[in-house]
Amino acid sequence: METLTLQTYLDGQWLDACVLTFHEPDKGRHGRVSLEYNASYVAKHQSNLAARVSMRYPIDFFPHECDIWPAFLFDVMPMGAGRRYWLQRENLMDGAQQDLHLLRLGSRSPIGNMRVKESCSDSDIAPLGFAMADVLSRDTHFLDYAREHGAAVGGASGAGGDAPKFQLISGQDGLYYPEASLPDSDANEFFLVKFPRQNSSQGRPLASDILVLETEAAYYRLAKRLGLNVVGYAQYETNQSESANVSYFGADEEKRITTPSLWLPRFDRLKGVDGMYRCAIESLYSLVGNTEPGATVSHGVYLKQLADDWRDAGQEDDVEKMVVEYLRRDLLNIVLGNSDNHGRNTSIIRWEGEIELAPIYDLAPMVLDDSGITRTSRWSNENELGGRYDWRGICAEASAAAQVNCDALWSGLCDFAKKLAPLKRLAEECGVPDEVLNHHVASLNLPGTEERLKTWGLLP
Known part of the structure; x- marks a missing residue:
């Protein structure tokens, strides 16, 4: 039996929301789980929908017993390319028995307002920022640092898909940092950055992926023209300037851009006068x-x-x-x-x-x-x-x-x-x-x- 603590970001701080007890950890996602909200959390946030870990689990004083893992955990843990990275880093074979290890290891900053407390570690080391040119060129130092700090996406809402993606923050100093490595007070904008997959035999970006990424940027502009609520142009975003919108960077030898990328402003991160809202x-x-x-x-x-x-x-x-x-x-x-x-x-x-x-x-x-x-x-x-x-x-x-x-x-x-x-x-x-x-x-x-x-x- 093992336990993990889920935290939610509310009122400008991370709060211990509930404890998850994994009764059969070796079974991974197929094992029994108990979910119990903290009593003080219930007393203060019972009617707050944003404070729930899922619509399926209302905030109350009673333990929720689950025959298998609650589905919302797959919105939090590494998936797709993020899961493959962590398996490779830990030298593990894929399988359900690795689920709990990956949940504990790679859930420090998923999409949304939740995280696994045990994924986070306090560090006195100053965060390391990179110039946009290093990100666009997929500089090896940037890639290694970003992956080690959990910026290789593995979580909710499409962000955990098959193509490589990174969660990045632009700092007040103009440099780019992995998500969760920079204090909110030093953050300027939050991005999800998508890259094309690589051709395994040639080591080059897949041509079909490049076309899809370039078109995706245009499709968002198109959806906005059609009157729909779309990423980069969301109706409640505080910064509606063009600089905050979706950007596509094609390959460019003169600018050392070796791999195209699509930069999407994060709609789950809103910065206002009172600080950050997740x-x-x-x-x-x-x-x-x-x-x-x-x-x-x-x-x-x-x-x-x-x-x-x-x-x-x-x-x-x-x-x-x-x-x-x-x-x-x-x-x-x-x-x-x-x-x-x-x-x-x-x-x-x-x-x-x-x-x-x-x-x-x-x-x-x-x-x-x-x-x-x-x-x-x-x-x-x-x-x-x-x-x-x-x-x-x-x-x-x-x-x-x-x-x-x-x-x-x-x-x-x-x-x-x-x-x-x-x-x-x-x-x-x-x-x-x-x-x-x-x-x-x-x-x-x-x-x-x-x-x-x-x-x-x-x-x-």
């Missing part, structure tokens, strides 16, 4: 209790859970609006060829007294990925099969799952379709690469968007 982030996988990476889950299951959570938070009047937004995002994913729609690529934000869908992130033409990524969040076979969609049926399915008016969903989707009709022109204006603009296949055909919308009955 937003509570929770993925759809966590909300529905799924613990299997990449698992297929129906949209109906997600929408039922989201609607229940909205109502539990006292937001009955907002459920219909949330479902319309959810449908718009799925339609956008389909027309933009974003097939990587698993349950960690959509999240909610838990504020103190309400919840909302997090800004759109991981919006890219993943149908172009060499590994052949397919949709894992799907509608029923009657409404989605073989690239064919029955949007009236989808609205009926969503209506039944969330218990909202079907006609209102259809109307909201048709209104959004009108904005999507000139998609090719908008995409050109937002800088989508020609290779994507000129792609003409069923899964990605921006010039044919208006015709597709008419075929689906969303446009007259």
